[in-house]
Amino acid sequence: MPTPRLRFAPSPTGYLHVGGARTALFNWLYARRHGGQFLLRVEDTDKARSTEESTRAIFEGLQWLGLDWDEEVVYQGANVARHRADAERLVADGHAYRCFCTPAEIEERRKHAEATEGAFKYDRRCDRLPADEVARRVAAGVPSVVRFRVPDVQSTGWNDLVHGAISFPHKDIEDFVILRSDGTPIYNLAVTSDDIAMHITLVMRGDDHISNTPKQIMLYRALGADLPQFAHLPMIHGTDGKKLSKRHGATAVADWQHEGILPQTMVNFLALLGWSPGGEFNEVMTIEELVAKFDADGLLKKASVFDTKKLEWMNGQHLGRMPLDELGPLVARKIAADGGATEHELLARPAWFHALLELLRVRSRTVDDIVRQARPYLGATVTYDAQAAAKAWKEPAEARGLVADARVALAACTPWEPAAIEPALKAVAEARGVGTGKLFGPMRVALTGEANSPGMFDVLGILGRDVALARLDAALVELDRRIGAS
Numbered sequence: 123m124p125t126p127r128l129r130f131a132p133s134p135t136g137y138l139h140v141g142g143a144r145t146a147l148f149n150w151l152y153a154r155r156h157g158g159q160f161l162l163r164v165e166d167t168d169k170a171r172s173t174e175e176s177t178r179a180i181f182e183g184l185q186w187l188g189l190d191w192d193e194e195v196v197y198q199g200a201n202v203a204r205h206r207a208d209a210e211r212l213v214a215d216g217h218a219y220r221c222f223c224t225p226a227e228i229e230e231r232r233k234h235a236e237a238t239e240g241a242f243k244y245d246r247r248c249d250r251l252p253a254d255e256v257a258r259r260v261a262a263g264v265p266s267v268v269r270f271r272v273p274d275v276q277s278t279g280w281n282d283l284v285h286g287a288i289s290f291p292h293k294d295i296e297d298f299v300i301l302r303s304d305g306t307p308i309y310n311l312a313v314t315s316d317d318i319a320m321h322i323t324l325v326m327r328g329d330d331h332i333s334n335t336p337k338q339i340m341l342y343r344a345l346g347a348d349l350p351q352f353a354h355l356p357m358i359h360g361t362d363g364k365k366l367s368k369r370h371g372a373t374a375v376a377d378w379q380h381e382g383i384l385p386q387t388m389v390n391f392l393a394l395l396g397w398s399p400g401g402e403f404n405e406v407m408t409i410e411e412l413v414a415k416f417d418a419d420g421l422l423k424k425a426s427v428f429d430t431k432k433l434e435w436m437n438g439q440h441l442g443r444m445p446l447d448e449l450g451p452l453v454a455r456k457i458a459a460d461g462g463a464t465e466h467e468l469l470a471r472p473a474w475f476h477a478l479l480e481l482l483r484v485r486s487r488t489v490d491d492i493v494r495q496a497r498p499y500l501g502a503t504v505t506y507d508a509q510a511a512a513k514a515w516k517e518p519a520e521a522r523g524l525v526a527d528a529r530v531a532l533a534a535c536t537p538w539e540p541a542a543i544e545p546a547l548k549a550v551a552e553a554r555g556v557g558t559g560k561l562f563g564p565m566r567v568a569l570t571g572e573a574n575s576p577g578m579f580d581v582l583g584i585l586g587r588d589v590a591l592a593r594l595d596a597a598l599v600e601l602d603r604r605i606g607a608s
């Protein structure tokens with residue numbers, strides 16, 4: 123067996139869509155699993171729609187996911203001379219012919235056919251032109267396209283790695299154009315010519331390309347090349363069973379990146395859209411585990427469902443497993459962008475920062491969730507969330523009494539650890555004749571500004587004695603103000 127060579131061949135006409143990323147990933151996983159090569163080909167022959175910005179977005183998306191490619195990127199537009207030469211060779215070998223019918227003539231015949239006998243199929247009239255007439259027209263500069271002559275056999279088929287045996291009857295396939303009158307190649311010729319030149323052994327792509335495959339197989343054969351294997355991956359749907367689109371939320375990989383989804387989550391999640399390792403398995407897998415398990419046997423026929431809830435759940439799982447010295451810089455960068463603290467400030471206190479991450483990541487689904495929840499533990503002061511304060515400080519005088527007693531008890535706590543803090547706060551609650559919940563509510567708003575937070579002892583531990591006491595003092599001032607105003 124030759125080493126597998128696979129490629130991802132995006133058209134650079136937009137961002138990297140999750141469907142494209144899934145195709146890239148499956149090709150990459152297969153290549154890495156089998157010690158083969160994963161190549162990247164930018165299909166930029168459509169000059170009007172291709173942009174450099176899109177090419178860059180595709181590279182960045184692949185890099186973010188960690189899908190590294192082997193060899194230089196191939197730009198399809200640079201190969202037009204070869205595509206043309208292949209078309210000429212097919213003409214010379216009798217597999218293709220020049221067609222002088224103009225688009226207007228074809229259109230007229232199509233309309234006529236559709237009005238009378240039904241579906242239109244090119245009637246091969248130019249294939250019947252005598253050689254000297256063809257030569258005369260070419261010499262006179264009459265524009266022509268090159269059409270591939272569909273062989274006179276029943277059908278063309280292949281054994282698809284996803285769908286099994288597929289076959290297309292030739293009666294439904296007309297002699298298709300492979301070269302336009304301006305000498306530019308049609309998609310099926312360019313792809314086949316490039317896949318042959320790049321020695322691709324397995325073509326894995328979306329199943330929207332299934333109907334192109336018989337034409338490409340005919341071209342391989344006519345060009346005398348070995349056939350690769352084909353695998354056509356099923357569609358990705360939204361949770362409503364419809365084709366995934368913007369209606370379902372973000373469809374660009376970069377959007378998920380900006381939402382705080384980790385690249386390892388995205389890879390894990392995409393890998394399970396149309397593939398399964400089979401049997402009982404844990405859905406949360408590292409990239410290394412995916413490479414070790416991935417194989418064509420596990421490719422699924424059924425459309426897969428892009429469930430954003432599941433993506434977020436999975437991200438929470440990966441967040442929980444990530445080594446802290448990897449997660450730290452990532453969160454620090456986002457906190458810095460959020461304005462809470464500089465990266466330097468955070469990374470200069472690694473033990474404290476790691477404790478904060480440990481505390482917050484179990485309550486988070488995305489990196490952005492962590493950043494949001496970290497806010498109360500960063501700046502010098504907190505902003506009191508209006509709803510949280512309205513509820514926990516509903517009776518400002520009562521809240522003030524509780525916070526003041528807690529402040530006195532905490533000031534006397536040494537060391538600043540749950541073993542000392544817990545009995546001290548319990549004693550405050552008991553003396554006031556309330557449960558600890560009643561005490562912690564007003565304290566929580568005083569310390570974090572919010573109604574929800576990790577456990578009180580964790581919050582006090584992360585804030586440290588000085589900040590905690592200063593926040594209780596600030597809350598007392600605020601509560602006095604509220605008492606005065608009421």
Ligand code: GLU
Pocket residue numbers: 130131132133165313326327331
């Ligand atoms: N450029 C084509 C596309 O983006 C893919 C071609 C192929 O994989 O054969 O749909």
